[in-house]
Amino acid sequence: MILTTGEMYSYALKNPGAKFERMRTGRIYSFGKQGQLILDGNWESHFVPSVNEKWRLVLQHQVTWQEAILAWLRDGKEIVCKLGENESVIKPNLGFFLDQRGMAISNAEFVKGKWFIK
Known part of the structure; x- marks a missing residue:
């Protein structure tokens, strides 16, 4: 961003x-x-x-994907998943778990991605 x-x-x-x-x-x-x-x-x-x-x-503090999703759901935080050169930003106001491009998070992002809470 x-x-x-x-x-x-x-x-x-x-x-x-x-x-x-x-x-x-x-x-x-x-x-x-x-x-x-x-x-x-x-x-x-x-x-x-x-x-x-x-x-x-x-981004300073890496978390598990479970912690990131919980912060998104419970606290309304923006979260980020980095996988290689790609970065997916999930904003709380969308109401759906989609990144900034409107794409669903892939299985590879969940398994291999690095998650951060903004």
């Missing part, structure tokens, strides 16, 4: 521990305690991004 700078800030307000990859450089950033954007692991390096910068959410 690619985010603009504004979307990235909005997401970070709701999820303070989130990390983001700057698409142009591939560097990972997070937010400090005072809300400043910092290069991950370097508290001295503050960064002010441009408005049209592109970002990708860094």
Whole structure:
């Protein structure tokens, strides 16, 4: 999921521990305690991004597919399944267990995929 700078800030307000990859450089950033954007692991390096910068959410904690589905059903969380280069995002507001393309999750994704909760 690619985010603009504004979307990235909005997401970070709701999820303070989130990390983001700057698409142009591939560097990972997070937010400090005072809300400043910092290069991950370097508290001295503050960064002010441009408005049209592109970002990708860094998924941090892998879970089982059962845990992911439970979070989707019970907590209304968005979940992600990665299988090789493919990434399926399942949003809670669809009402059906379909990815962002409207496709059902395959058996291979359940068995071999890596699952994350956003």
